[in-house]
Amino acid sequence: MAAVAPTREVRNMLINIGPSHPAMHGVIRLIAELDGEKVVRVQAEIGYLHRAFEKSAENSSWTQVMPYTDRLNYVSPLINNFGYCAAVEKLLGIEITERCKYIRVVMSEVSRITDHLTCIAASAMEMGAMTVFLYFMKAREFLYEIVEDVTGARLTISYGRIGGVKGDIPENLGEKLESALKKVEKELYEVDRLLTRNRIWVDRTRDIGILTREDAVSYAVTGPLARASGINYDVRKAHPYLVYDRMDFDVPLGEKGDNYDRYLVRMEEMRQSIRIIRQAMREMPGGPVAVDSRGEPVKSFDLVDEAKMGRTAGLVNVRTTVEPTLSGMERPFLDRVMPHDRGVVLPSKDDTYSNIEGLMNHFKLIMDYHGICPPRGDTYFAVEAANGELGFYVVSDGKDRPYRVRVRPPCFFNMAVLHKLLEGYMVADIIATFGSINMIAGELDR
Amino acid sequence: MSSVTPESPGFITTQLEQVVGWARKFSIFQYPFVTACCGMEYMSAGASHYDFDRFGAGLPRFSPRQADVLFVVGTISHKIAPILRMVYDQMCEPKWVIAFGVCTCTGGFYDNYATVQGIDTIIPVDIYIPGCPPRPEAVLDGLMKLQTRIQKQKQAL
Numbered sequence: 001m002a003a004v005a006p007t008r009e010v011r012n013m014l015i016n017i018g019p020s021h022p023a024m025h026g027v028i029r030l031i032a033e034l035d036g037e038k039v040v041r042v043q044a045e046i047g048y049l050h051r052a053f054e055k056s057a058e059n060s061s062w063t064q065v066m067p068y069t070d071r072l073n074y075v076s077p078l079i080n081n082f083g084y085c086a087a088v089e090k091l092l093g094i095e096i097t098e099r100c101k102y103i104r105v106v107m108s109e110v111s112r113i114t115d116h117l118t119c120i121a122a123s124a125m126e127m128g129a130m131t132v133f134l135y136f137m138k139a140r141e142f143l144y145e146i147v148e149d150v151t152g153a154r155l156t157i158s159y160g161r162i163g164g165v166k167g168d169i170p171e172n173l174g175e176k177l178e179s180a181l182k183k184v185e186k187e188l189y190e191v192d193r194l195l196t197r198n199r200i201w202v203d204r205t206r207d208i209g210i211l212t213r214e215d216a217v218s219y220a221v222t223g224p225l226a227r228a229s230g231i232n233y234d235v236r237k238a239h240p241y242l243v244y245d246r247m248d249f250d251v252p253l254g255e256k257g258d259n260y261d262r263y264l265v266r267m268e269e270m271r272q273s274i275r276i277i278r279q280a281m282r283e284m285p286g287g288p289v290a291v292d293s294r295g296e297p298v299k300s301f302d303l304v305d306e307a308k309m310g311r312t313a314g315l316v317n318v319r320t321t322v323e324p325t326l327s328g329m330e331r332p333f334l335d336r337v338m339p340h341d342r343g344v345v346l347p348s349k350d351d352t353y354s355n356i357e358g359l360m361n362h363f364k365l366i367m368d369y370h371g372i373c374p375p376r377g378d379t380y381f382a383v384e385a386a387n388g389e390l391g392f393y394v395v396s397d398g399k400d401r402p403y404r405v406r407v408r409p410p411c412f413f414n415m416a417v418l419h420k421l422l423e424g425y426m427v428a429d430i431i432a433t434f435g436s437i438n439m440i441a442g443e444l445d446r
Numbered sequence: 447m448s449s450v451t452p453e454s455p456g457f458i459t460t461q462l463e464q465v466v467g468w469a470r471k472f473s474i475f476q477y478p479f480v481t482a483c484c485g486m487e488y489m490s491a492g493a494s495h496y497d498f499d500r501f502g503a504g505l506p507r508f509s510p511r512q513a514d515v516l517f518v519v520g521t522i523s524h525k526i527a528p529i530l531r532m533v534y535d536q537m538c539e540p541k542w543v544i545a546f547g548v549c550t551c552t553g554g555f556y557d558n559y560a561t562v563q564g565i566d567t568i569i570p571v572d573i574y575i576p577g578c579p580p581r582p583e584a585v586l587d588g589l590m591k592l593q594t595r596i597q598k599q600k601q602a603l
Binding site for chain 2: 020
């Protein structure tokens with residue numbers, strides 16, 4: 001019997017990365033086919049954080065959708081808030097006040113900086129640069145303090161309202177913001193010194209995970225990813241909303257579309273955001289604060305007592321103080337940030353607490369089946385979120401609940417193109433590339 | 447120091463238990479099972495501003511076999527629930543679980559078809575930290591409560 005030559009079957013190895021993997025952010029499963037150390041094919045499985053945003057939105061009133069939008073892209077919740085608000089405002093056909101537009105721009109840019117900080121911090125940490133993580137978390141903390149000052153919460157803020165924002169910004173915000181921005185700039189400078197010319201960082205990011213221009217266009221990729229590939233598309237420039245057309249800022253573009261370009265684009269975008277915030281704070285219109293008839297603030301519950309006694313004369317222009325959680329929502333301040341539209345905007349807190357008209361107006365807007373009822377129709381509105389074009393497609397059937405709220409999450413398209421970025425590179429590059437696309441599961445899986 | 451009564455275990459045993467409890471509570475190796483928004487506050491609590499390294503919990507281990515406290519951070523959907531259970535089962539005794547954020551405590555306002563209504567329907571939970579997401583101060587408070595619990599419990603030696 002002739003000896004049969006032993007045959008060895010050579011197969012590619014399949015490995016699972018995630019979902020419980022530190023670099024997959026807990027919610028992504030990548031099935032990678034490896035030939036040695038080289039990645040041949042990658043499939044991404046998503047949906048581990050599906051929280052039924054769109055279905056929940058159909059079961060809540062137009063305003064109640066706001067907290068759900070916070071949790072879409074939870075790294076920059078303010079942009080989501082304002083994106084949703086803008087879509088509903090477009091449907092309602094209302095114009096928001098000038099001051100509110102500036103507030104929205106400032107807060108959006110603060111949010112954008114926190115998002116980019118987190119993205120670079122996390123991806124650097126995954127590659128072993130723990131210092132960068134600590135520096136950028138420190139910088140993010142300074143901005144969270146600002147966000148907390150303005151909105152009352154650190155992360156899930158629900159600051160947007162249909163027709164404006166929850167309340168006016170604190171009076172001394174300008175100085176605090178400036179000092180926070182200075183500190184953030186210092187951290188940016190330090191990390192720039194640490195990473196940009198760092199041999200290890202450059203070796204691990206340059207020419208890795210290249211996204212070609214053609215792929216970016218055909219997969220509808222937007223945001224820093226597309227701009228790193230040289231596509232000059234920024235919703236703020238292409239379809240200016242709020243007051244972005246009055247702001248002077250540059251859109252950084254990359255050349256190759258590799259991880260290094262994406263890092264540089266994000267770093268530069270943060271500097272541009274700081275520029276925008278400074279301009280917006282400088283140009284923000286104040287608007288008159290109504291003069292109070294007594295010369296000093298009155299507590300709102302005193303006002304209620306006055307009104308009960310029938311002493312309502314002269315109460316219209318009285319400036320009241322409300323409890324700290326409601327500050328910025330007193331009448332003179334609210335008038336600056338909200339349009340006069342009784343069918344949409346809640347009355348100021350001192351109106352709600354002091355006179356029956358305000359109270360009724362409040363109830364009419366809060367009660368089920370009585371709230372904001374946009375006319376029948378549908379509309380789409382997109383804002384530039386930290387990851388790209390974040391669009392809301394809202395459909396109304398004339399009732400107080402949305403008929404449909406569809407989100408165009410920028411991450412979804414980034415994840416769709418991910419396999420193009422990973423195939424052909426080493427298995428260790430999966431971590432570096434995946435970190436650079438800034439996948440946020442909240443908006444990816446919704 | 448607890449007083450030694452005739453019924454209680456001997457002096458040496460109780461002293462040893464105290465020492466082991468003290469050692470265990472200050473050497474928490476945590477496994478962060480981070481899925482969602484709470485991860486941002488988890489990062490804040492871990493970074494230099496709040497720094498839970500001060501409580502001996504600063505070194506996350508990403509292998510369940512090396513960890514003894516499971517931090518479940520963020521919404522657990524039905525799709526990821528079996529993975530959470532698997533991670534918990536892979537951890538060695540003694541082990542503890544912290545439910546971080548209201549989604550893990552009760553499901554929070556995600557009262558829908560996709561979300562697990564509290565992880566205590568899947569795995570036992572020691573400490574609940576509510577909040578959406580909890581502030582880092584609340585996280586530190588929860589961590590200290592867990593330390594007290596570890597110190598007080600009967601130590602498996």
